[in-house]
Amino acid sequence: MAAPDARRQFEEDVIAGLSAPQKFLSAKYFYDAAGSDLFEAITRQPEYYPTRTELGILEAKGAEIAALIPERADLVEFGSGSTVKVRRLLMHLSDLGAYVPVDVSETFLRSEAQALATDFPNLTIAPVAADFTRAFTLPDGLARKAVAGFFPGSTIGNFEPPQATQLLAHFGRVLGRGATLIVGVDLVKDKAVLDAAYDDAAGVTAAFNRNLLVRMTRELGATLDVEGFCHRAFFNPEASRIEMHLVSSRAQSIRFGDHVFAFAEGETIHTENSYKYTLEGFRALATAAGWTPRAVWTDPENLFSVHALSRT
Template sequence: MNVHATALAETHHLDEPTSAFARDVIDDLSRAPKRLSPKYFYDATGSELFEQITVLPEYYPTRTELSILRDHSRAIAGFIPEGAALVEFGAGATTKVRLLLGECRLGAYVPVDISGDFLSAQASALRADYPGLGVYPVTADFTAPFELPEAVRGMPKVGFFPGSTLGNFEPGEACTFLKGARTILGKNARMILGVDLEKDERTLYDAYNDTAGVTARFNLNVLHRINRELGGDFDVGAFIHRAIYNRDRHRIEMHLISKKALTCEVLGQKFSFRPGESIHTENSYKYSIERFALLARVSGWRLTETWTDRNGMFSVHALVASD
């Protein structure tokens, strides 16, 4: 952690979540090349924009995964022990978990997300629709250790990590996350996890460069958030969204590209940009089933079953903690 970034955050008397945001932003923009963590996409505006992305015609992951969850809901729900607490990492909208609720008898549902306002609204809606289900939201960075609610301590635990969020992590980070999730879930942990699969490059490119420009607004919103929450002075209009496929590393890369030479300031710290300089905001790794099974194995999990769509575009996996 950059000591100067920590001192700046403390000097401005920010609350802890905002201080963490400030430290990461200052630290990451001080690097060469510059970067920002994708976890900061998801303020209220970012979460709403992402929900718009999920229904775009070019963006196949959400609708494809939903089709898998619908077509195999009974088998996937059968993997969840009766009375278990289902812990959803990075919960967002409850669309996917609702496909399983009618097929299993949960003891509780624990959505975990960094966007507290959005999480609270989703939890309230779920309680209204499922009044017999204990819903215990946890506002936390799900990539770091957090405490589960006391109410679910004695229940079997099943992690739920749908979407292609695992692909946002570097492989080493994905391994760390999976190990951490196993620790949080405890003894005899299970997990249901979505993974995007390798496919033709045109499909991948179009999914992250939609014609409506929603993904571009989603990417640029992190600069608006820095301006709003950290008093930054980014000229957001001076940056453009760019997403490319890195074939050698099996990943989509998202960048914000400076259109001109400029200087921006965050909490008194200045950052200079050259024309064409990038802020690397996100990766989205695409896996083969074999490469994912290896990742799971070295992370302390055993892959027991995989469900895919008929075209092999996306996958949902059942994992059991290794002995």
């Protein structure tokens, strides 16, 4: 069950989203404990290239990337989720001041922090349960000389470009002057590759998408038919983004409290965007947010990129 403040925010966001002409739900609500587990399962599907490709870059270039992080820096990972990616950097960061994972799913956050502490017993780990898109405070008591950020997984693509610019500027405020930020960014590529990546044959992404509705029944007491909505994902080349929707299979309603939201057959809830960038396009976005591009690494097929940015 969500904490009272989190439940209230979830309810307010659902009401706002389902009241809009194009109904929508925020993608941040994908990541409760069940959603986090489902996303980890998505990353293991053969169609889903981003995770294995980014891991390949971190494996091959981890030492080069880590070399750009200042000595004794505290490393803040925004939306940390699984620690599988940050481990590729930590193995090259023996002098790290502390690792600060920030994630909205507190249960998953604590579990991953405990597992990481077992494998890196000399590393100070200071988890923060927070929505990284909102203002939060870094833990007190860390002897920080410098601060660096880590934002892998192409999560930046889930934000509209103006919002992505604002988010990168927000990271700059959290990390402070002189910070380094390492960001994973998915690249524009063949539409068939993109469509398959977000609509795997095993149906894991479909379950992940519908988990938003499951959360509404459990946490808000909503009355709805989860199976009455199907998953749809496709690449929109004009907007350079993947769109994910929940499509109503018939005329029906979602009810909770005093609210009733009617759906026509075929009407959708827009649940996620995943923008795909060119290297030049992302560099321009980062520059507009107050960051200076320093380096970029890609895989041999140019499917994915990892950028290093600095802030003066």
